[in-house]
Amino acid sequence: MNENLFSSFITPTMMGLPIVILIIMFPTLLFPTPTRLINNRLVSAQQWLAQLILKQMMMMHSPKGRTWALMLISLIMFIGSTNLLGLLPHSFTPTTQLSMNLGMAIPLWAGAVITGFRYKTKASLAHFLPQGTPVPLIPMLVIIETISLFIQPMALAVRLTANITAGHLLMHLIGGAALALISISPTTALITFIILILLTILEFAVALIQAYVFTLLVSLYLHDNT
């Protein structure tokens, strides 16, 4: 049962060829490149959405932080589209892989922190000691702040992985339960099916929210450091 349940999270390879590469690159096809001054509806809608997100996200940053605009918009679109595509039946969601999320979180977090160290060394070191701490508590608090700094990328990666994986697992389990209950008691199966529908709606929201949270936190770390 364990083997069956987690089988959708195994990185797909077909006869030894890693087709996970194709699956990760698939969302690029859904964002056509704009080539005209006035584009078709799909491209215009995507440009409008990108502009909306950019204005909202980049408003709080200094000009130095705004150089990250392309990176952040790519991040949120990539995670959002990958999560939404993963809600299709029998599809593989790359964001369930801890490897990928660590690979996204660690470089982005490290980039923000190193930028802070290079340009505002004193201010970024000052983050390790909140204002107004009593003197005897200082060593312990520096240790705690250091730990909380280094846990940021891990938390980013594990949060995304765990949320998406848990959602997919719940859908598998409840769907399986609904199917098994049809022959035993159709009313319970109907209730379970309604739970499944509600869960799917939740998963749509979670897919988008997780993308947003990831990007927002990266943006926050950037704000602290620019």
Place this chain on the structure above:
Amino acid sequence: MPQLDTSTWLVTIIAMILMLFILIQLKFHKYSYPLSPAPKTFKSTSFPTPWETKWTKIYSPLLLPQQ
């Protein structure tokens, strides 16, 4: 848990790096966010000749000698 099987980690990370840092950014850097169309004031590049900067009254039609 299959996510902890590190044999596939290298492929996944490289594919993601390729995708996120190169492909998707190539798509999004072509997006343009034009402002809504509005009339633009422009400075004229031709300058009026000295006798045209001042409207001389004698050339107004009603002041010409009546025919």
